[in-house]
Amino acid sequence: MFFSLELPCTINIGPGLRIYHGIGLIVHEAVVIGKHCVLRQSTTIGNAKAGGGSPHIGDYVEVGCNVCIIGDVYVGNEVVIGAGSVIVKDIPSGVVVAGNPGRIIKTIKTL
Template sequence: MLKTVFQDWNYNKGNIKARLILVGFRIAHLAIKTRLLFIILIPHLIIYRVIVEWFLGVELPYKTIIGKGLKIYHGQALVVNDGTIIGFNCTLRNSTTIGNKIYMDGNPSKSPVIGNNVDIGCNVSIIGPVVIGDNVIIGAGSVIVKNVPSNSIVAGNPARVIKFVD
């Protein structure tokens, strides 16, 4: 269980804020997956939301599915929808929004699915039911509203592939 809670620890060396956020996230995520822990850790879930969302300015819901090795740089104004799936060894930076969109009929879309080894620059918006492939670099300030192929570098508003990498 401790291995699960601290799985992002080494990826965030020297970044106490990211470590605090991710340990709190992993404990909360574990609590909702396990009924007994859920009952015991209800106070933790409340404290997690208050500290992480209100004081640290990061919305990382404990229902979000995130693979091992998440790195958070300058975690201010980071917003992730709880339906988002994030793969292994991904990097998130400040002022990034990852979420669904609301259709004209008022219904929400599905949330983004982000592959493994994705590096997301600061001030990036990833909106709607998009799929980001593996080994992708997303440039700062990009707006992603369409799928992104694996092994690519994308940038712009709207984002477009500027280079493929091996």
């Protein structure tokens, strides 16, 4: 069995990042991750093609397991991304997203 976690030192990561079960977690070197985010296993966050833009993830974002966030996309603040989702478009703040492709299924009330 192989264990893998790719989290290059060039990533811009805000304080408070939590990684649960980091096996299979792959993050591209140009990704931006905001403060107090959660990442789970078997997740890929990266660009869609060589030389393409990379995702920017806002603050207080929870990413479920087996999620792909691909391309030059912006994920807003206080977003929950459900397990198995594929994100290829911008996601506004304060929502729950799920599916392939990811779509808004619920609005989160402000904390």
